[in-house]
Amino acid sequence: MAENKFNTPQIREYPVIPALEKEATLHLAPFKSKEEFQSSLGYPGELVDNWQEKALDKMGDLLKKYRSLRVYLDSCMQCGACTDKCHYYLGTKDPNNMPVGRQNLMRSVYRRYFTLPGKYFPKLVGAQDLTKEVLDEWYSYYHQCSQCRRCAVFCPIGIDTAEISMAAREVMDSIGVGQKYCNEIIGKVHKIGNNLGLPEPALEDTLEGLEEDVVDEVGIDVKFPLDQKGADVLLVTPSADFFAEPHVDGLIGYAKVFHQAGISWTLSSHASEAANFGMFIGSYENMRKLALRIREAALELNVKRIVFGECGHAWRVAYSFLNTLAGPFDFLDSRYPVPQHICEVTNDLIDKKVLNFDKSANDDMTLTYHDSCNVARASNMGGIMGGQFSIPRKIIKAAANNYFDMDEETIKEKTYCCGGGGGLLTDDLIELRVKGALPRMEALKQVVDEKGVTHMAAICAICKSQFSKVFQYYGLELDQIVSLHQLVGNALIMNKKEV
Amino acid sequence: MSFVTILYAVLFYVAAIILFVGLAYRIYEYSIIPAPLKIPTPPAPQTQRGVIFRFFKEVVLFESLFSATKWTWLFSWLFHFALLLAAFRHLKYFTDPVWFWVSFDIVQAAGHYGAYVMIFGLLGLLGRRIFVDRVRYISSPSDYLILILIISIALTGLMMKWFQTDILAVRQFFLGLMYFQLSELPNDFMLLIHLSLVILLMIIFPYSKLLHAPGLFFSPTRNQTDTAREKRHISKWAREIEN
Ligand code: SF4
Ligand code: SF4
Numbered sequence: 138m139a140e141n142k143f144n145t146p147q148i149r150e151y152p153v154i155p156a157l158e159k160e161a162t163l164h165l166a167p168f169k170s171k172e173e174f175q176s177s178l179g180y181p182g183e184l185v186d187n188w189q190e191k192a193l194d195k196m197g198d199l200l201k202k203y204r205s206l207r208v209y210l211d212s213c214m215q216c217g218a219c220t221d222k223c224h225y226y227l228g229t230k231d232p233n234n235m236p237v238g239r240q241n242l243m244r245s246v247y248r249r250y251f252t253l254p255g256k257y258f259p260k261l262v263g264a265q266d267l268t269k270e271v272l273d274e275w276y277s278y279y280h281q282c283s284q285c286r287r288c289a290v291f292c293p294i295g296i297d298t299a300e301i302s303m304a305a306r307e308v309m310d311s312i313g314v315g316q317k318y319c320n321e322i323i324g325k326v327h328k329i330g331n332n333l334g335l336p337e338p339a340l341e342d343t344l345e346g347l348e349e350d351v352v353d354e355v356g357i358d359v360k361f362p363l364d365q366k367g368a369d370v371l372l373v374t375p376s377a378d379f380f381a382e383p384h385v386d387g388l389i390g391y392a393k394v395f396h397q398a399g400i401s402w403t404l405s406s407h408a409s410e411a412a413n414f415g416m417f418i419g420s421y422e423n424m425r426k427l428a429l430r431i432r433e434a435a436l437e438l439n440v441k442r443i444v445f446g447e448c449g450h451a452w453r454v455a456y457s458f459l460n461t462l463a464g465p466f467d468f469l470d471s472r473y474p475v476p477q478h479i480c481e482v483t484n485d486l487i488d489k490k491v492l493n494f495d496k497s498a499n500d501d502m503t504l505t506y507h508d509s510c511n512v513a514r515a516s517n518m519g520g521i522m523g524g525q526f527s528i529p530r531k532i533i534k535a536a537a538n539n540y541f542d543m544d545e546e547t548i549k550e551k552t553y554c555c556g557g558g559g560g561l562l563t564d565d566l567i568e569l570r571v572k573g574a575l576p577r578m579e580a581l582k583q584v585v586d587e588k589g590v591t592h593m594a595a596i597c598a599i600c601k602s603q604f605s606k607v608f609q610y611y612g613l614e615l616d617q618i619v620s621l622h623q624l625v626g627n628a629l630i631m632n633k634k635e636v
Numbered sequence: 637m638s639f640v641t642i643l644y645a646v647l648f649y650v651a652a653i654i655l656f657v658g659l660a661y662r663i664y665e666y667s668i669i670p671a672p673l674k675i676p677t678p679p680a681p682q683t684q685r686g687v688i689f690r691f692f693k694e695v696v697l698f699e700s701l702f703s704a705t706k707w708t709w710l711f712s713w714l715f716h717f718a719l720l721l722a723a724f725r726h727l728k729y730f731t732d733p734v735w736f737w738v739s740f741d742i743v744q745a746a747g748h749y750g751a752y753v754m755i756f757g758l759l760g761l762l763g764r765r766i767f768v769d770r771v772r773y774i775s776s777p778s779d780y781l782i783l784i785l786i787i788s789i790a791l792t793g794l795m796m797k798w799f800q801t802d803i804l805a806v807r808q809f810f811l812g813l814m815y816f817q818l819s820e821l822p823n824d825f826m827l828l829i830h831l832s833l834v835i836l837l838m839i840i841f842p843y844s845k846l847l848h849a850p851g852l853f854f855s856p857t858r859n860q861t862d863t864a865r866e867k868r869h870i871s872k873w874a875r876e877i878e879n
Pocket of ligand 1: 222223224225234235236239281282283284285286287288289297298299554
């Protein structure tokens with residue numbers, strides 16, 4: 138186990154709301170982005186001289202561009218309903234990790250400079266100057282929000298702290314204070330096409346390797362095509378799927394599904410990344426540029442459909458934003474939604490009885506399912522209300538015999554984030570990630586103890602990476618997290634005759 | 637005309653202008669700021685009708701708050717509901733002839749007892765602010781003061797009953813304000829305090845968190861339909877980036 142400079146939170150038998158510990162995680166600030174990465178994204182390389190003025194200008198600009206920001210900064214009653222809803226608060230006890238506490242870091246500045254009462258009676262309405270200390274607090278706590286929107290579900294006004302975190306990061310970027318992890322990654326995608334910076338030849342090698350593995354394992358020549366013009370489906374998947382466990386087993390699962398259904402498909406080296414970190418930093422422009430790569434690839438490869446692999450926030454950007462950012466997609470086959478989730482594809486094929494399963498192949502596992510926050514609270518599947526909850530569960534139950542849900546209060550729209558979303562999946566924030574995972578770990582431990590659950594399935598690259606890292610801190614094994622399509626791939630009955 | 641009458645007439649006109657113009661301006665501001673992306677939270681309706689139903693549940697039942705915390709829900713729902721009852725009762729001061737249903741005994745009685753319920757709910761909210769460490773942490777002075785202000789309005793309103801205020805004259809005063817025919821306001825201590833506090837509330841409304849009332853309807857997580865794939869949603873400034 139990694140060396141601990143902090144204590145892993147105790148799993149509590151009855152989760153109670155912790156008492157506040159002020160500034161418990163003020164020290165948790167991720168590494169700052171270097172000049173070269175800042176400038177490649179169009180931001181200043183270091184804190185600019187007149188940063189205060191620039192930051193306020195940017196805030197004023199965003200207040201005119203995003204209704205959410207303006208309405209949410211105005212409308213909070215400070216009622217406290219959201220205070221115990223954030224996994225980072227529950228895990229760190231830091232009051233600035235209560236959603237409203239986090240919002241107030243920006244709201245206090247908004248009130249000071251943009252509202253009458255804050256201008257004349259700052260103390261009365263909790264307004265404060267934008268000082269260097271406040272900026273440092275912003276940097277820490279706006280990078281302790283995974284933008285999971287759990288708070289927004291419970292807030293009586295629907296105030297979405299993610300909108301405020303994104304705006305805060307955009308403001309900070311614009312004055313030269315960027316986060317290393319996100320901005321480096323975005324730079325790589327702009328340049329190479331994926332988060333890992335995996336160039337085309339390496340990708341091709343990896344895929345060939347996978348083909349060999351599958352032939353060895355099941356004796357069937359399942360293809361992993363790259364840049365194949367005229368394929369029906371362009372598959373856009375998180376780059377973690379290309380090599381890391383358990384992600385890659387998911388990719389093998391998708392390939393088996395396409396193979397068995399006889400759907401021609403391809404990956405693209407130009408759009409070899411489903412993730413869109415532009416969202417995490419609240420930058421419409423960067424998000425749009427990344428999204429356009431997918432449009433370009435679809436046009437270039439002359440495909441008919443776009444399908445996304447298992448990735449939570451990628452699916453948010455795909456489902457909710459892609460049409461806005463890079464649409465209209467009128468050049469694609471109009472019989473299919475654009476884009477589709479791989480789970481929607483598999484689900485349709487199950488309904489049409491094209492896919493059949495030998496469920497016993499997964500009998501060595503007793504499963505539960507982790508609703509990834511961005512899938513659960515920022516997207517849909519199947520065009521039916523709640524499809525994002527029912528479809529993945531339906532697929533798991535079609536492919537495996539043993540399945541149990543976790544506690545009702547921790548799944549579906551009330552799901553807890555894994556603790557590593559929103560651009561926080563970086564080792565410099567490991568303390569935060571471990572602590573933020575607490576509520577999910579508690580719910581998981583409960584079904585492990587009571588139902589004998591052995592594995593948790595997920596459909597998000599960040600969730601999978603995060604869990605395989607933090608499980609060890611809670612006494613679980615890292616391979617207890619599995620890809621949903623890994624289960625599909627295990628149990629799918631394949632036609633041998635096609636070899 | 638007494639000085640007090642003129643003073644309160646002027647104050648009411650000023651407060652009414654601040655309240656209505658201020659609120660209208662806020663609503664105008666909110667309505668012209670685009671919501672560039674689709675961000676509805678689940679369960680997200682797919683039709684406009686579904687959105688209306690969602691708001692109905694939020695406004696009438698405080699559904700989200702109910703799922704978040706039962707105590708805050710109880711106190712704030714009681715307060716808001718009782719506020720509505722009290723508002724109905726007060727319509728008799730502003731309608732001529734008094735709307736028939738406003739004069740029903742039950743409406744008048746509900747408005748009266750509503751004041752007690754209001755005070756109960758508000759004290760509950762105040763108690764949470766004082767005793768729950770998380771809520772205390774986020775509270776600024778104005779958060780306490782607004783609660784105290786509304787409690788005081790309800791209390792002074794109730795106390796007028798004991799002071800035998802000439803409510804017919806009060807009604808004449810307000811009708812007079814509405815039809816620009818000023819009439820004498822009874823020079824009654826409790827009444828004047830009650831009215832002063834109401835004036836204060838009207839003035840701070842467009843500058844305070846009381847904006848949550850219009851804010852709710854402009855909240856994109858609640859007012860958007862979940863149709864991102866079906867229909868391209870694009871704001872004006874985003875379209876400009878494209879060109
Ligand atoms: S969006 Fe998620 S991480 Fe951010 S404050 Fe809300 S609950 Fe916490
Ligand atoms: S629940 Fe909403 S209104 Fe209440 S304190 Fe939290 S953000 Fe503010």
